[in-house]
Amino acid sequence: MDQQKKVSIAVVRRLPRYYRYLSDLLKMDVTRISSKELSLRMGTTASQIRQDLNCFGGFGQQGYGYNVEYLYNEIAKILGVSQQFKFIIIGAGNMGRALANYNNFVSRGFQLSGIFDVNPQIIGTTIKGFKVMDQDNLETFLKENPIDIAMLTVPSHQTAILAERVAKLGVKGLWNFSPMDLKLEADVVVENVHLSDSLMVLVINLI
């Protein structure tokens, strides 16, 4: 998407949050909101909001505030919310199960298509209506079922090899939950979730 290539990754990372707040406003039948009001709700500054949203070109009208629905729809387009994405989960431990049961994904257009594991005691069990498949069958499965995203919830030492493997099989994005930054040769988009990092940010504010 050309439009977003021009904006900084910092702004992009803030868009899902705008999207959540705008969604709440729509539910409350708020049709217009000023950057000032939005900033109070979001706990940020009005100038930050104007800067962020200006990157995407002219949503705001001075003196009138933002049209909530228009802004919501524009951000939804940028975020690809109107699109459907198929994903698989590799690693059916607690984190994999938690992700499989996370209802919020469905409402944002993410469709679970399969769950894989290596453990014979887990393979064949059912999670969220899906029979857990043997990880050895990834190749066969992915050839028959094109998948956009693989969520990797496997131990750290298995992650890099597995990531290269699914990237070669046409998976376009990897969502990595192991505590390492995944960097790959393959042409694949990676988003690393670092839970410990988030916990440390909490702690900095405690001490």
Next chain:
Amino acid sequence: MDQQKKVSIAVVRRLPRYYRYLSDLLKMDVTRISSKELSLRMGTTASQIRQDLNCFGGFGQQGYGYNVEYLYNEIAKILGVSQQFKFIIIGAGNMGRALANYNNFVSRGFQLSGIFDVNPQIIGTTIKGFKVMDQDNLETFLKENPIDIAMLTVPSHQTAILAERVAKLGVKGLWNFSPMDLKLEADVVVENVHLSDSLMVLVINLI
């Protein structure tokens, strides 16, 4: 901590990542590193690194690079890594279980002290050596066991009430996994983990 109050929240959020990279460098016996080399490893710019680390005052020596161990220790202090924090998990579903089993927390000074749930079928079962306690016993437990952090992995509609409840009982920080920004009357530090937001950032780079 006075020192970190002066730096922007954006910098603070990047420190755990520096900490991870420096930890890896130490394991590889790297004693000095320039901002340029570090930037190549971290996939950021050298000027970003210099700006970020200058906020904390004079770690770098021009022409000599950073002393890895010194920088690691200083960031560890800022991050409170040398301190011990006691935490409880409220909500023993899949996400709660995943957090209980996340070994990385222990190595960063986080000590699990109890797990709570409301479900009679889960109360009394054992997770990571802890008998899951009845959420009704939170008051009694927290009076006897001062706790720094509560990880909240309960359904969204229960989160706010529960958060106010434990904040009143002396818990200082809340790590919230429900898909909402938790804002409270109580004097408590909140860090919200928004998994869907992270997934949306991945998607933006896919489309």
